[in-house]
Amino acid sequence: MALRNIRTYGDEILRKKSRSIDVVNDRIKTLIKDMFETMYEADGVGLAAPQVGILKRVVVIDVGEGPIALINPEIIEQGGKYIDVEGCLSVPGEQGEVERPEKIKVKALNEEGKEIILEAEELFARAICHEVDHLNGVLFVDKIIKSEE
Ligand code: ZN
Numbered sequence: 690m691a692l693r694n695i696r697t698y699g700d701e702i703l704r705k706k707s708r709s710i711d712v713v714n715d716r717i718k719t720l721i722k723d724m725f726e727t728m729y730e731a732d733g734v735g736l737a738a739p740q741v742g743i744l745k746r747v748v749v750i751d752v753g754e755g756p757i758a759l760i761n762p763e764i765i766e767q768g769g770k771y772i773d774v775e776g777c778l779s780v781p782g783e784q785g786e787v788e789r790p791e792k793i794k795v796k797a798l799n800e801e802g803k804e805i806i807l808e809a810e811e812l813f814a815r816a817i818c819h820e821v822d823h824l825n826g827v828l829f830v831d832k833i834i835k836s837e838e
Contacts, residue, residue, distance in 0.1 A: 693741035713802035737823030748820035759797035766794035785833030
């Protein structure tokens with residue numbers, strides 16, 4: 690395992706769209722392990738592959754309910770909305786209020802390459818939405834409705 694460099698605001702890779710993964714091979718599994726290590730080291734609750742310079746549709750999340758890796762995540766249902774403060778490891782020092790769905794249903798592949806459907810609420814749902822945005826070149830600062838001082 691190895692720590693990877695986190696790309697920060699202004700790096701154009703953060704604005705690119707990531708590609709889907711066809712086969713979950715050893716390289717992807719290593720990427721996932723490295724992403725978890727990098728995320729924990731940086732004290733984050735989520736990390737998307739483009740944040741470490743890899744334009745592939747992989748995200749890792751741990752909002753305190755255990756680590757989860759999602760490959761090719763797709764939000765297939767969403768409901769409600771709520772506003773809360775967000776930050777991002779790629780935008781150090783910046784925080785702001787962002788509106789997200791309260792509940793989502795996500796389709797993805799897990800680390801074994803099996804399709805899973807996951808339901809998430811509140812902080813977990815927020816983290817998934819934030820990371821899926823990264824895969825489409827979208828940053829939370831694009832969606833801030835009120836900046837924190
Ligand atoms: Zn982020």
